[in-house]
Amino acid sequence: MLPCLTPPQPRTTDCRDCASISIRASSFTDSSTALFEPQSSAATFPRGEAIPSENQLRDQFGIARTTVRNAMALLVSEGLVQQVRGRGTIVSHRPISHNIWNFGSFTELARRQGQRPTTRVLEHRVENGELFLVRARGLANGETVNWLNVDTSRLDLTLYPGIDRYDFAAQSLYEVLRRDYDRHPLRSELLLTVVPPSDRLREVFAPALDVPGYLCASGDVLDADDRLVERTSIVYSPAVQMKFATRWGRDTAPA
Numbered sequence: 001m002l003p004c005l006t007p008p009q010p011r012t013t014d015c016r017d018c019a020s021i022s023i024r025a026s027s028f029t030d031s032s033t034a035l036f037e038p039q040s041s042a043a044t045f046p047r048g049e050a051i052p053s054e055n056q057l058r059d060q061f062g063i064a065r066t067t068v069r070n071a072m073a074l075l076v077s078e079g080l081v082q083q084v085r086g087r088g089t090i091v092s093h094r095p096i097s098h099n100i101w102n103f104g105s106f107t108e109l110a111r112r113q114g115q116r117p118t119t120r121v122l123e124h125r126v127e128n129g130e131l132f133l134v135r136a137r138g139l140a141n142g143e144t145v146n147w148l149n150v151d152t153s154r155l156d157l158t159l160y161p162g163i164d165r166y167d168f169a170a171q172s173l174y175e176v177l178r179r180d181y182d183r184h185p186l187r188s189e190l191l192l193t194v195v196p197p198s199d200r201l202r203e204v205f206a207p208a209l210d211v212p213g214y215l216c217a218s219g220d221v222l223d224a225d226d227r228l229v230e231r232t233s234i235v236y237s238p239a240v241q242m243k244f245a246t247r248w249g250r251d252t253a254p255a
Contacts, residue, residue, distance in 0.1 A: 050088040051081065066182065073184040073224060083224070106137050106151070107172035116140040121169045122150070122200065131155040131164045133173070136204045147204050148240050154231040159183070177229065185229045190219035195235060205237045214238070 051057075054072065058065045072089065075081045082090050110117035116139060123134035132154055138147035153173060155163055160181050168176075177183040194213035195201075201214055218233035 046091065048091060050090055053088065069182075070178050070184060073178075073186055076186065076224065106149075107175070110139060118145050119169050120147075120204075121167075122204075124164075124168070126157065126164050129157050131157060131160070133168060135168060146239065148237050150201060150204055150235045152233040156228070159228075173230075183227075183229055184223050185221050186224045188219060188221045188232070190217040190232075192217055201235060205239075211238050215240075 052060065054065050054068045057063075057068045072081070076083060076089075080091075084090050107117045107119075118138050118140045120136040120138075121133070122136055123132060125132050132152075134150065134152045136147050137149050137151055138145045157164065160177070160183075163176070163181070166176055174185055177185065193216050195216045196213055197211065202210070205214075215236045216233060217236075219231070221229040221232055223229055
């Protein structure tokens, strides 16, 4: 779950205006993302058509299957493609919306926006067979850091043996999960609440104005097979602005 890294300016790309999308070899040079572009000279697939399987893309472009899987997981989360039982991975018909509530890695999103992400580990310990990890996340601006959230993760050590030995002040948790454990966070089921101030939150978010409570999103992060990736709780700074967007489908629009 990501906070607003810049003033919220959601953008929408309407794929109904695109005749097709294409996959290029360069789409997979960075395993954290894949680039689908209209009317490319590479392999092109119209809306509603199934794209090649992971194995076929691996063979066609000469890349590792793990790299293809990472890219596909992000494309699904972005809404560019849909995985349909019995048909495979289908190019989406619906518009693709990007807003501040997109799910993904804080570090990756900040870097894509040209920002410098900073992490401060507040707690890092093993208890009850889990890694209990608490991090303050923010954006650096010269010598100062604007702290945006305090992120708590609980990770099962039977799923991630040795993960307690990583330095998460220097590494992205989700990059580690994808690269070293073949786990690909895709969606979250979160409950929004307000938590009271604590000495830790006041210290991290200073000099933000004193407030009676902080917005908190807590729940489970899951992969494409609905397997638990982590249990998380994210408390946001009062400086973070949230904007929620809802799109009604034809069958669910209110009367």
